[in-house]
Amino acid sequence: MPLLDHLWIILALPLAGAAINGLLGKNWPKSAVNSVAIGSVSLAFLAVAETVREFLQLSANQIPWVKTYFTWMTAGPFRVNFALQIDQLTIVMLLTVSFVGMLIHIYSTGYMAHEGGYYRFFSYLNLFMFFMLTLVLAANIVVMFVGWEGVGLCSYLLIGFWFLKQSAANAGKKAFIVTRIGDFGFTIGILLLFWTFHSVDFGTIFQQAANMASDTMAQAGVLTTICLLLFTGAIGKSAQLPLYVWLPDAMEGPTPVSALIHAATMVTAGVYMVARMHPLFSRSPIAMLAVAIVGAITAFYSATIGLVQTDIKKVLAYSTVSQLGYMFLACGVGAYAAGIFHLMTHAFFKGLLFLCAGSVIHAMGGEQDMRKMGGLRKLIPVTFWSMFIATFAISGVPGFAGFFSKDEILEAAQSGPHANTALWLLGLVAAGLTSFYMFRLIFLTFFGKQQFDEHKVHVHESPRNMTIPLMILAFLSIFGGWFAAPHLVGGTDHFDSFLHPVFASYEIQHPAGQEESLAGSAGEEGGIKPSPAMGLLHAVTGPPVIVGLIGILIAWWFYIKRPDLPKKLAASMHGLYELLLNKYWVDELYAATIVRPLLWISTNVLWHRVDEGIIDGTVNGSARVARDAGGKFRELQSGNARSYASWVVIGAVSFAAILLGVWMKVR
Amino acid sequence: MNVVPISYYLVLSAILFGLGVLAFVFKRNIITIFMSIELMLNAVNLAFVAFARAHNQLDGLVFVFFVIVVAAAESAVGLAIIITIVQNRQTLNVEQVDLLKF
Numbered sequence: 001m002p003l004l005d006h007l008w009i010i011l012a013l014p015l016a017g018a019a020i021n022g023l024l025g026k027n028w029p030k031s032a033v034n035s036v037a038i039g040s041v042s043l044a045f046l047a048v049a050e051t052v053r054e055f056l057q058l059s060a061n062q063i064p065w066v067k068t069y070f071t072w073m074t075a076g077p078f079r080v081n082f083a084l085q086i087d088q089l090t091i092v093m094l095l096t097v098s099f100v101g102m103l104i105h106i107y108s109t110g111y112m113a114h115e116g117g118y119y120r121f122f123s124y125l126n127l128f129m130f131f132m133l134t135l136v137l138a139a140n141i142v143v144m145f146v147g148w149e150g151v152g153l154c155s156y157l158l159i160g161f162w163f164l165k166q167s168a169a170n171a172g173k174k175a176f177i178v179t180r181i182g183d184f185g186f187t188i189g190i191l192l193l194f195w196t197f198h199s200v201d202f203g204t205i206f207q208q209a210a211n212m213a214s215d216t217m218a219q220a221g222v223l224t225t226i227c228l229l230l231f232t233g234a235i236g237k238s239a240q241l242p243l244y245v246w247l248p249d250a251m252e253g254p255t256p257v258s259a260l261i262h263a264a265t266m267v268t269a270g271v272y273m274v275a276r277m278h279p280l281f282s283r284s285p286i287a288m289l290a291v292a293i294v295g296a297i298t299a300f301y302s303a304t305i306g307l308v309q310t311d312i313k314k315v316l317a318y319s320t321v322s323q324l325g326y327m328f329l330a331c332g333v334g335a336y337a338a339g340i341f342h343l344m345t346h347a348f349f350k351g352l353l354f355l356c357a358g359s360v361i362h363a364m365g366g367e368q369d370m371r372k373m374g375g376l377r378k379l380i381p382v383t384f385w386s387m388f389i390a391t392f393a394i395s396g397v398p399g400f401a402g403f404f405s406k407d408e409i410l411e412a413a414q415s416g417p418h419a420n421t422a423l424w425l426l427g428l429v430a431a432g433l434t435s436f437y438m439f440r441l442i443f444l445t446f447f448g449k450q451q452f453d454e455h456k457v458h459v460h461e462s463p464r465n466m467t468i469p470l471m472i473l474a475f476l477s478i479f480g481g482w483f484a485a486p487h488l489v490g491g492t493d494h495f496d497s498f499l500h501p502v503f504a505s506y507e508i509q510h511p512a513g514q515e516e517s518l519a520g521s522a523g524e525e526g527g528i529k530p531s532p533a534m535g536l537l538h539a540v541t542g543p544p545v546i547v548g549l550i551g552i553l554i555a556w557w558f559y560i561k562r563p564d565l566p567k568k569l570a571a572s573m574h575g576l577y578e579l580l581l582n583k584y585w586v587d588e589l590y591a592a593t594i595v596r597p598l599l600w601i602s603t604n605v606l607w608h609r610v611d612e613g614i615i616d617g618t619v620n621g622s623a624r625v626a627r628d629a630g631g632k633f634r635e636l637q638s639g640n641a642r643s644y645a646s647w648v649v650i651g652a653v654s655f656a657a658i659l660l661g662v663w664m665k666v667r
Numbered sequence: 668m669n670v671v672p673i674s675y676y677l678v679l680s681a682i683l684f685g686l687g688v689l690a691f692v693f694k695r696n697i698i699t700i701f702m703s704i705e706l707m708l709n710a711v712n713l714a715f716v717a718f719a720r721a722h723n724q725l726d727g728l729v730f731v732f733f734v735i736v737v738a739a740a741e742s743a744v745g746l747a748i749i750i751t752i753v754q755n756r757q758t759l760n761v762e763q764v765d766l767l768k769f
Contacts, residue, residue, distance in 0.1 A: 027696050638765065638768050639765030639766060640765045641764070641765075642693075642695075642762070645692050
């Protein structure tokens, strides 16, 4: 099995692309940059596909397939190998990342065609692919951390891609600094992990965790601490409450970047990490509950903000935060497979939504305010239909990808092993809000009257290299969730059963039946299998679907039927509207409580006192002492030979006197 | 044998040296200062010779020859400098030759 032994090839390809474009591409024509960038990710995707094919032929006891390439560092008992591993979870992530990444690379060749710094953009994008694949393939948490930080770096570089724009540069810094707060916890979590298990390899850690006597309070406490610290990292990276503030600002970056990094892949790294560390999380009920609560509240909270945003990308950004909340909710209630499933379908439909938004912005010549669009349906049909499909998918309309994954999450929250009715309700309401704001976006953008001057804005459909990725992703937004379809009619959920070996391993042995309930919810109805038709009916008329449809109807009522209503409603509930429009004043709150005090201390204490006063003062002071002393001493050199002679005499006499003194003493 | 004790020579040498020093410090005429240097050198020579004789060793005498040679070289260079100063400044007063300073 050649490629399984050389997993590093998957990483080397995009890295090589990034290096070639970044170092040499400056003066190359765009076609050359394109072929390097797209070639490298396409080859990486093919390598992934071949790896998957070989992986599927492995026998169960060879999984996870771990390959150690070299020892990266050793310090006493601390030993880190550069090791990569493949299991079913990795496979799902690899396919999603490399395929969506490839499509977005292709899309970018159209979207960025008129931008400066073309080679730089693609170099960063390839570098991002490298780090993301590293994160996914890592077989120990230190290598994972390399990918984790690397994608953060690329995120920073790409948000601030238009670094001459002050707001973009600031947004890049904000993203980097805010995620750093989470990474601080993550780093301490890694240290604590090593301190507890004396290893950083996933396999060793999980095995030891499985062997731990789970009833010891101290060990349970350590596990919970580790999980909460790691989850802090996930909160930062995946933009959950309270560190979500960087993601909406990250929309300053080019739209393909928003699609790839801030919707489809990087922000889901936190979910992947939690799923990867499931043997630890599963053993810490407190951490699980924390994950679920943070996820559910974030899902609800940012959906409410999404209701009133007018910038098309901002709506999608808050929607992303909300959907990530769903994924964490899934992990928190123990339905890791559902979380990863939603991660995958979300990568398809949210990636698509962003690409469509990019296409709309492209068509409108840079306009992002939805209130200034309207009636675009006929003008850009491909974009419209793709976005329409993606909206159906995210709203959970039966048959579309998002329906299956969201349904599984809410089902797990309602009746899974860690069910929690309050969180389920939050998720349910958020589902209604989601379909409302998404259809609001669609109606404002594509329906109704044109709100722009047709003579000024030349609306045009995007070129082929942008629309084809849209169509492929639209296809996946419909059918990408059908792995789970047989589950509805009483069969197996193929996605769930594919991931089952990963999430069943290292499972807690005591409560019998836990494994089964995680494996698939097929047998959940207490042994009585519903007939296929009844199951289907039950699923498509379940609460999530009903709530979603209500959301759509309200959006339709507000923005198609009675377009005057939203304004009236906003006027009648002015306080609430202002609260949502200003995003709960969280940015202002952070500015007042953290940013400004920090700036004040930095300026007045650290800068003016410590740096200027103490550090500069010491250096300048010693220089001044030397200069003043020199100024006094130089006057000895008067130019008068007789004074020199006097000094010589004084010197000689005092020398003689000292000698005499010593001599007298010796005697 | 009735010899003059070494201390006499040394006292004479010290007196001559002291005179040289005083002349060196207090005189303003370059030529006089120059001569006072010669006086100091020869005072030292006297001390060397006296020690050599007292200890019956040649080292002191050898030193004296060296000092004489150095003094000759020094007076050659020194007189040349003095002549140059006189040519340029038309003065022998050492107080007026003080440009080389801070």
